Amino acid sequence: MNQDQLEELNKQELIKIILRQHQQIEELMEAFKKLKADHEALVMKFEHNQKPPTNSGNSSQPPSKDQKKNKPKDKRKRHHGPPKGHEKHERELVANPDKIIELHAENCKKCQCKLEHEAEKLVRVNQITELPEIRAQVIEVRQYEEVCPHCGMKQRTQAPDGLELGxxxxxxxxxxxxxxxxxxxxxxxxxxxxxxxxxxxxxxxxxxxxxxxxxxxxxxxAVKEIEARIRQSKVIHCDETSSRVGGNNWWEWVFCSPHTVLHVIRFNRSMDVIQDVMGNH
CATH class of the missing domain: 1.10.10 (Arc Repressor Mutant, subunit A)
Incomplete structure (x- = not known):
């Protein structure tokens, strides 16, 4: 709309335009604030992911907490956790979290003045990986029967896959x-x-x-397909070990190729098992 068109409008029409523009400006400012906060958070997460592991040389961490060299293994003792001297890894922050919680100060802790959040800046981003609460749900399937009014045949709709009756x-x-x-x-x-x-x-x-x-x-x-792959392999490793079946001693055989593994349970450990599995291979 140009100046000539605006001059032709009356006062009420001009007020409507101004109010509409004011509303648009407020919406744009809210969108800008959100984009600004998202940008600041992304920059902070990027900087966090680029930082080298903390040590006494690049932070206030005391030297006693620095990574130590491996000591001579004079005693055989099992240590829990990662091995000593391993490279430190810090958890990277993801760019798009599933949920964002923003912490805004509403009032000044000193004078209780109400804060408008106009001059605030983002100072820290922390991400917490959490599992959602999982509770099993009970799905009730109700099947109805109706007699066709034209032919008298009883009609029932079958349940979809995964919800079969029974x-x-x-x-x-x-x-x-x-x-x-x-x-x-x-x-x-x-x-x-x-x-x-x-x-x-x-x-x-x-x-x-x-x-x-x-x-x-x-x-x-899938057993037949696995057996076929085993028989087609140029190199096969075979071994067996005892296994309990119904209170009796049986044997668990394993046939391995570079890409396939077949387990077979038999009551004996004779050559018959290999011949049965491998056939004429």
Whole structure:
């Protein structure tokens, strides 16, 4: 809008334009303040990530806390934590945190004067990595039946994948149980405690056993493919060790190629096992 157009407007129209521009200016100032704060935080995080590890030479840290050279190993003693003399690593700050909490002083601690935050500046950025509170949810599936008014056939809608009628545990819970039992080698009792303490899930040992059997049945489909890869390998390592199955002594065989591992449980440790797995390879 140019000067000639403004001169043609009356007082009320001019006031409306001024108020609208004032509102736009306030919105732009708020956006500018936010961008300025984000920029300052990014600069501070970048500078933090570029800093070398602190020592007595570049900070007020006392020399007693500097990294020490490894001492001669005159005694065999196991030390917990990182090895002595290792390079110090500090946790880097991420550019885009999931949540930002800003600490603004509302009143002066000395005279109780109300602060307007106009002249404040960012002085420190700290990031805390935290796990969200995780509680298991119970999903109730209700299936309805209706008779078609035209043909009289009963109609039911089937549940989607993961919510099948008859199953008691969801896919993520089952995956967690398999991870605890198979990857972390946790006992039934410790798996029960972990699920109860971390997620509030109550489950019996029979429920865990059912999940493991179900996972084993699904994993069995991949055995043929793994066997084929083992047989095609030019170099294979094979070994066996004792294993308890149903209170009896069996043998766990392992066949390894550079990219594939196959575990086989058999009741004996004879050449028949190798011939059965390797075939004519």
């Amino acid at each position: 199953r008691s545990f969801g896919a993520r819970l089952e995956s967690t149980v398999v991870y605890y039992r198979q990857e972390q080698h946790m006992s039934y009792q410790r798996t029960l405690q972990a699920l109860q303490n971390l997620y509030g899930v109550k489950i019996s040992q029979g429920g865990i056993d059912g999940i493991m059997k179900k996972a084993g049945e699904k994993a069995a489909h």
